[in-house]
Amino acid sequence: MNIKQASEQSGVSAPNIRFYEKEGLLTPARRQGNDYRDYTAGDVRTLKLIRMLRMLDVPLPTIKAVLRGEQPLQQALQAQQTVLEQQAAQLAGAIRFCAELTQQAPQVDQLDVDDCLKRMQDPQEPGRFFSGWLRDYRTVAENEQKKRFFIVSEQSINTPEDFAAVLLRYGETQGSPVCITKGGMYPEFEWHGIRYKAWRGQGRYCDSICCEALFPESLKTGLPLRRERLLRWLRRLLPVAVAAMVLGALALRGRM
Incomplete structure (x- = not known):
């Protein structure tokens, strides 16, 4: 069967199937004559197993x-049960803390935020749930920045040469050279060992370049999947400073 059929039968998307193959979790046979992948029932079962274990947040190296x-x-x-039990203990602390705050009926302008943060970070606090969340938030923020970022150009970008010049100059200013692998007005380049595609965005006063990783699924944080999803959602809403004050309260909502 082809990749579309394997995707339909396993419930795993075609991009994820290709990613799992790239990571060495799956090695389908190749058809003679055209070298197309030929998935078997065994491959589909393997994909289902991978899907099941990922739903339990089992890391890819373990799978x-x-x-x-x-x-x-x-x-x-x-081992994963132990990890989940630790997360459950942290979550129990978040539930208790949210319940306590709810009973106090706090107002935004009256809440003693300093006291809340102190208690969240206190090693003696039972079920300490805030520990590590801000660190993980920063890890996710840095990883998301690697997946997609923007370059503001002081010059107009009208030709492939202009495009290349802006990318190369950006690499120089950041102290890490950009290697352009494909020219044109939709170039591709490698930076920090990551392959990107780029396109121009025209603003009112200046041009900008959107850079997006060609294989974003290969950029990993090493965090449990659900935790990472929550922190990605939080990053879209709040800057780091504000996130530090509300991560604990949002943890419960993200797990439900």
Whole structure:
């Protein structure tokens, strides 16, 4: 079967299937004559297993070890159970804290934010749930920046040469050279070992360049999937300073 059929039967999207292949979790056979991938029922079952384990937030390296027979499935599940239990303890702390604040019926302008943050970060606080969240938020923010960022150009970009000049100059100012792999008005380039595609955006007073990673799924934070999704959502809404004050309260909402 082809990749579309494998996707439909497994419930895994075609881009994710290609990503899992790239990561070595799946190696489908190739058809003679055209070298197209030929997925089997066994491949579909493997994809379903990967999907199940990812829904449990099992990290990809662990899944790879299980599929290769380097780690027993039972051992991997026991380790993940421990991780989830730790997260559940943190969440229980968030629930108690939210319940306490709710009973106090706080007003935004009257809430003692300093006291709340102190208690959230206190190692003696039972079920301490704030520990590590701000660090993880910054990790996600940095990773999202790698996936997509903008360059503001002081000059108009009218030709491929203009485009290349702006990209190369940006790399120089950032202290890391840009390597252009494909020219034109929709160029591709490599920066910090990441491959990007770019296009021009015209503003009222200046041009800008949108740079987007060609393989964003390969940029990993190493965080549990649900935690990362929550922090990505939070990043779209709040800057780091404000996020520090509300991460604990939003943790419960993100897990539900």
